[in-house]
C-alpha cells in the first residue's frame with residue numbers, strides 16, 4: 001500500500017516570536033518550498049503522523065515584533081491546529097527522580113500503572129504545576145513508598161525523548177536516603193520495592209533518566225565503585241579517568257569467528273573479514289575501543305584464565321599490526337548460570353569501564369552479535385549496533401526488534417561505517433546533555 005506523501009511545514013521562531021502566513025483567513029506555518037522574505041537555518045524536525053514540521057531559525061536584522069508571540073497563539077481561534085500542536089510539543093516536560101541508597105545498593109519501585117507499568121523505576125515522577133524539582137521528588141517519593149526521604153544533592157539533569165513521541169522531557173535526578181525502612185506502598189501505584197546493586201537496577205528499568213542517574217550515582221559512590229568486581233586484561237593505565245566517546249565491542253562473532261567448542265587456544269583465534277578495518281575506522285573517527293566478552297569456556301574450566309590472556313595477547317598483536325589499539329579488555333570468567341555483575345546482559349563490564357576509564361553512556365555504543373549484547377547496551381543507556389550475517393539475524397529478528405538496535409549490519413565494518421556517518425565524535429556532535 002502506498003503511503004500518502006507527508007506534508008512538510010516550516011516552524012520559524014526567534015525569541016518566542018513565530019512567523020505564520022495568512023491563508024483564507026487562517027494563520028498557518030509556511031509550507032516547505034514557499035518563498036520566504038528572509039534566510040533560515042535548520043534546527044531539527046518534529047514528526048507527526050502525516051506532517052513533518054521543520055524547525056528553522058530566521059536570519060534577521062531586527063527583532064520581529066509584528067510576528068505572533070508563542071503564548072498569544074493559544075488565545076486565538078484563527079490559528080491552524082498544527083501550529084498549536086507543534087508549539088505545545090516544544091514545551092519541555094519535567095520529571096524529578098531520586099536514587100535512594102543504602103551502601104552500594106539503591107531502592108527501586110515497581111509500578112502498577114502508567115508509562116512504566118510492570119517495570120522498575122527510581123522513585124519520583126512528573127513535577128506538579130508550579131513545583132520545583134526538589135519539592136516534586138520529595139512529594140512523589142514519599143507518596144510512593146510512604147517513608148521520609150532526605151535529599152543529599154543533585155546528581156545531574158538529563159534530556160531525553162521517548163520512543164514514538166515527538167516531545168522531550170527534562171529529568172532531574174537527586175541522590176538521597178530514607179530515614180526508616182518501614183515502607184507503606186501507595187496501593188494503586190507501587191506493587192513492590194527492593195534494594196539492588198546498580199548493575200542489577202540498570203537491567204530492571206527502561207527509563208533513560210533512571211539509567212543515567214544510576215550510573216552517575218555509581219561513579220560518585222565510593223561504596224558502589226568498590227563493590228563492583230570485574231576482571232580486565234590490564235591495558236589501562238591507573239591515571240585519572242578521562243571521559244571519551246567509547247565503543248564497546250563484543251568479541252566472538254564480532255571481532256573473531258566464534259567456533260563450535262569455543263576459542264580455546266591462541267591458534268583458534270581468527271579475525272572476521274573487515275573486523276580490523278571497522279575498528280580502525282571507529283578509532284580514527286575518535287572513539288575509544290573497549291572489548292567486553294563473556295567467556296563461557298573459562299566458566300566451564302575449559303580455558304584457564306592464563307590461557308585466555310594468551311588468546312587476548314594474540315588478538316592484541318593482530319590488532320596492533322592493523323594500527324588498532326584497545327583501551328581495555330573486560331571479560332566475565334564465570335559460569336553461564338552465575339549471578340555476577342559482569343556477565344552480559346548485566347552491564348557490569350561497561351560500568352567498570354565508566355569507573356576505570358571514564359565513559360558517558362550518551363556518547364557510547366555497544367556492538368554485538370547476540371540479543372544479550374543489545375540488552376547490555378540498552379541496560380547501560382547507550383546506543384546499540386547488532387551485527388551478524390543475514391541468516392543468523394533472521395533467527396533472532398523478533399527478540400532483537402523488541403530491543404530496537406540503532407544500527408543493524410552484516411558485519412563490524414558495515415556497522416562501523418554507519419556509526420561513523422551518523423555520530424562521529426570528531427564532528428563535535430553530542431547526542432544529548
Ligand SMILES: [Mg+2]
Nearest residue numbers: 250252253369
Ligand atoms: Mg558474540
